[in-house]
Amino acid sequence: MSDKKPISSVNDFVVRFANVNGSGSASANEMFARAILRHGVPVSPRNIFPSNIQGLPTWYEVRVTEEGHLGARGGVDMMVAMNPQTWDKDVAGIEPGGYLFYDSTKPMPSTKFRDDITVIGVPLTAITNSTYTDPRQRQLFKNIIYLGALSALLDMDPKLIEQLIGEQYKGKEKLLSSNVHALHLGRDWALQNLKCPIGLRVKKSDKVGDRIFIEGNSAAALGAVYGGATVCAWYPITPSSSVAEAFTAHCKKYRHDPETGKAKYAIVQGEDELASIGIVIGASWNGARAFTATSGPGISLMTEFIGLSYFAEIPAVIMNIQRAGPSTGMPTRTQQCDIIACAYASHGDTKHVLLFPEDPAEAFEFAAAAFDLAERLQTTIFLMLDLDIGMNHRLCRPLKWDDARQYDRGKVMTAEMLEEGRDFGRYLDVDGDGIPYRTYPGTHPTKGSYFTRGTSRDRYARYSEEGTVYADNMQRLVRKFETAQDLVPRPLQANAERPTKYGVIYFGSTSPAMDEAIGLLEARGHQLDRLRIRAFPFHSSVASFLAEHDFVYVVEQNRDSQLRQLIVNENGIDPVRLVPIVHYDGTPITARFIAKAIGDHQDHLKVTPLRKAVS
Amino acid sequence: MTYIAKPKFHHPGLKKNALGYTHRDYEGKISTLCAGCGHDSITASIIEACYELSIEPHRVAKISGIGCSSKTPDYFLGNSHGFNSVHGRMPSVLTGANLANRDLIYLGVSGDGDSASIGFGQFAHSIRRGVNMTYIVENNGVYGLTKGQFSATADRGSKSKKGVTNTDNAIDLVAIALQLGATFVARSFSGDKSQLVPLIAAAIGHKGASFIDVISPCIAFNNHAGSTKSFDYVREHNDAVNRLDVLVGRDPIAVDYAPGTVQVVEQHDGSKIALRKIDADYDPHDRLGAQTFLARHAAKGQIVTGLLYVDPDADDLHEHLNTVETPLNALEADTLCPGSAVLDKINASLR
Numbered sequence: 001m002s003d004k005k006p007i008s009s010v011n012d013f014v015v016r017f018a019n020v021n022g023s024g025s026a027s028a029n030e031m032f033a034r035a036i037l038r039h040g041v042p043v044s045p046r047n048i049f050p051s052n053i054q055g056l057p058t059w060y061e062v063r064v065t066e067e068g069h070l071g072a073r074g075g076v077d078m079m080v081a082m083n084p085q086t087w088d089k090d091v092a093g094i095e096p097g098g099y100l101f102y103d104s105t106k107p108m109p110s111t112k113f114r115d116d117i118t119v120i121g122v123p124l125t126a127i128t129n130s131t132y133t134d135p136r137q138r139q140l141f142k143n144i145i146y147l148g149a150l151s152a153l154l155d156m157d158p159k160l161i162e163q164l165i166g167e168q169y170k171g172k173e174k175l176l177s178s179n180v181h182a183l184h185l186g187r188d189w190a191l192q193n194l195k196c197p198i199g200l201r202v203k204k205s206d207k208v209g210d211r212i213f214i215e216g217n218s219a220a221a222l223g224a225v226y227g228g229a230t231v232c233a234w235y236p237i238t239p240s241s242s243v244a245e246a247f248t249a250h251c252k253k254y255r256h257d258p259e260t261g262k263a264k265y266a267i268v269q270g271e272d273e274l275a276s277i278g279i280v281i282g283a284s285w286n287g288a289r290a291f292t293a294t295s296g297p298g299i300s301l302m303t304e305f306i307g308l309s310y311f312a313e314i315p316a317v318i319m320n321i322q323r324a325g326p327s328t329g330m331p332t333r334t335q336q337c338d339i340i341a342c343a344y345a346s347h348g349d350t351k352h353v354l355l356f357p358e359d360p361a362e363a364f365e366f367a368a369a370a371f372d373l374a375e376r377l378q379t380t381i382f383l384m385l386d387l388d389i390g391m392n393h394r395l396c397r398p399l400k401w402d403d404a405r406q407y408d409r410g411k412v413m414t415a416e417m418l419e420e421g422r423d424f425g426r427y428l429d430v431d432g433d434g435i436p437y438r439t440y441p442g443t444h445p446t447k448g449s450y451f452t453r454g455t456s457r458d459r460y461a462r463y464s465e466e467g468t469v470y471a472d473n474m475q476r477l478v479r480k481f482e483t484a485q486d487l488v489p490r491p492l493q494a495n496a497e498r499p500t501k502y503g504v505i506y507f508g509s510t511s512p513a514m515d516e517a518i519g520l521l522e523a524r525g526h527q528l529d530r531l532r533i534r535a536f537p538f539h540s541s542v543a544s545f546l547a548e549h550d551f552v553y554v555v556e557q558n559r560d561s562q563l564r565q566l567i568v569n570e571n572g573i574d575p576v577r578l579v580p581i582v583h584y585d586g587t588p589i590t591a592r593f594i595a596k597a598i599g600d601h602q603d604h605l606k607v608t609p610l611r612k613a614v615s
Numbered sequence: 616m617t618y619i620a621k622p623k624f625h626h627p628g629l630k631k632n633a634l635g636y637t638h639r640d641y642e643g644k645i646s647t648l649c650a651g652c653g654h655d656s657i658t659a660s661i662i663e664a665c666y667e668l669s670i671e672p673h674r675v676a677k678i679s680g681i682g683c684s685s686k687t688p689d690y691f692l693g694n695s696h697g698f699n700s701v702h703g704r705m706p707s708v709l710t711g712a713n714l715a716n717r718d719l720i721y722l723g724v725s726g727d728g729d730s731a732s733i734g735f736g737q738f739a740h741s742i743r744r745g746v747n748m749t750y751i752v753e754n755n756g757v758y759g760l761t762k763g764q765f766s767a768t769a770d771r772g773s774k775s776k777k778g779v780t781n782t783d784n785a786i787d788l789v790a791i792a793l794q795l796g797a798t799f800v801a802r803s804f805s806g807d808k809s810q811l812v813p814l815i816a817a818a819i820g821h822k823g824a825s826f827i828d829v830i831s832p833c834i835a836f837n838n839h840a841g842s843t844k845s846f847d848y849v850r851e852h853n854d855a856v857n858r859l860d861v862l863v864g865r866d867p868i869a870v871d872y873a874p875g876t877v878q879v880v881e882q883h884d885g886s887k888i889a890l891r892k893i894d895a896d897y898d899p900h901d902r903l904g905a906q907t908f909l910a911r912h913a914a915k916g917q918i919v920t921g922l923l924y925v926d927p928d929a930d931d932l933h934e935h936l937n938t939v940e941t942p943l944n945a946l947e948a949d950t951l952c953p954g955s956a957v958l959d960k961i962n963a964s965l966r
Binding site: 283 | 674678689694696697699700711714716718719736740744932933936937940944947948950951953955958959961965966
């Protein structure tokens, strides 16, 4: 049937599942990804889902990648087309030479297929209906049956899938055996009726190592548990809700007093984002470690409080799981589009600390670090995740914790210190780092109390509307922000093999695609030094990197090149030397996109005068 | 918010309470509100209630929003931490503070603009959650700091100082608090200290969400004929259902006893409220009855005051969340962090 040679590839291909939302496909698809991991082959799965609970199309894409390229690749080698609604688009999206897997129970007209792909029909509905009578069972087991058929087609070891089923349904023998049965129904049908395996194959390897498979939101929530967060206030919003839900689940396991059963945490679902951040500010003012998790629209609502946190110098941790904006746009699509909104959130002169984890492992580390930073700097710390990191399982290094680590509670004056006669000025910079001491409410009967206000107070928190007093405080806040530069995670630099005058800056979830793109660019003869920014304010090494290179590409997932704007603004850099590479259609950025955009620009630079190329 | 420091000296013979504190130890800075402002009377009542209860001043956290009323926490309990937060957001800040340390006393001070307009949602939800607090609204029916605009508690048909008639319906915060499950609900009048002081004391002793609506005339913008929040109007239409004394140990707080039926309510903290009935039929343990009573009297233009509802066995948000007895802000890594061994197990489960 095909006039193009079928794609032949071992441990390097993309399978996309097209499903109907709410059909129970998610767990079967995730099991497919996990089964490949058990073969020792890295995978990178992604959910592409609508803002819907039931009925609309949803996709799950699994990149099988022995090389360990965890970014999205683009293109589909095998489409598991289970959704008639999206059939035409799904079939059109298959790479030439690719494979189409579909339910052949109902015959399809030949016009619905393509000549340049291999079509694999399995009568899933017929097999399912002849085995099961209950409608819900039919729906769920159909997913396991296609998993079984795929295992035969892709030459997977069924023992490894059985093992996974065994782990998932441990103690539920009936479910366990019926799932294994369904798996073999599909597998046996494929072995008996189809040519197995096809050109795409999974072969056992050892490239996964000790890495773990976890969603960024869950890892960040675990970081909050390890980092000592005791108060969490939140309002449901995709894609951040699973942070609070994971925090709840983790706390239920690890934060109850074994003797009394009482909770060493408090979680409140607020009536909105204003209440959520208000609760965080109130709790932090009173000395607890508190956080909220939200997304773009929530940040917009919280900005007044974020300004208060800046001026009144109250710690707060906000996890922002970014999604495509504006607020009512594409809430289930990924972007890095709140950089400016968070860096300068609120009225008046404000600046905030941002942390940019690249994957779940860093989300865990930075989440825990955010609480130390918030209390050390007495201000809001943003943990800037996005949907791509937050809501997808990502292979990453195991999470680590040093048991000797103590929390940095920052400059807190205790009753003993006040009793010794230490001079307490709530906004007094005693050692030049711009950070004053604070006291918790209720510390001492006669010393250390103060009245907290947004503005209009002197170094001793006494009311003042004097211009010089206000300016003095604003200058101290600048000093404090300079102190922050050396406390936040530093940028990581990786240089090209040969010296080059070209560099690239990137951050967050762009990381795996960027790493892969470097290889593609080197193959085209382009050498680039890389700098991965991990926090704002920018460390001095960012300015050095810019000084060392003639042109620096800034790769990001938003339209307005927001990180580039921030770099230009904060470093006083000639914007012409910073070339924006932006991707903002809501899909995760790919290595192919980056390599093409930078490669084309580089080619262009070599043949035309510099002035023209960048104008 | 004052430029003038209040002198600290006082008469050596000044009376002391059970903790050895004088009245002066519960004062704050000099008020910068207008002379004669009802809010200053509420400030004085808070000072007196705290003195009489022998509360350690620094164990109170005073939290407010924005507005004239929200400035007042600077004028009492000078040794307490105070937080003049964001307009309409006192309830959420107080909720967070309360979660962080359940051992302090939380006093939320707000106004009618702060709680019935911009902060109506936060008012409602903090009440719903049963936060252990004393929530006082200093209710004058106008925005004072921005010079006399109507607030959402201004009665329909009442007139502004400039002669404009309010055409919007009024929000009765007491009725809403009752409906949302507040477990201590009262209304009083800033001009009636003998009623207000024991109400504040009883509210502080109550465990759960206590709400007091205090009608507090704005002498600058809402004390004229045609206003329903003026001193004269409130005095004429005040319909007190009861008066009360709070008994800590053996000392009754208020002294001006009047004859009537006395009902004793034992509070969670061990204090007792002696409730002297004025309206013989009024039952402050009947939430539905209170709601009907209020609605009937409001229709007649009467302002019902007194302790309108109390549930002495109420619980609070910490009980709902089953939190540990130790304040959350006192927990450290040794009890909060599950440690590396647990993390190794978590890692193993993710492969």
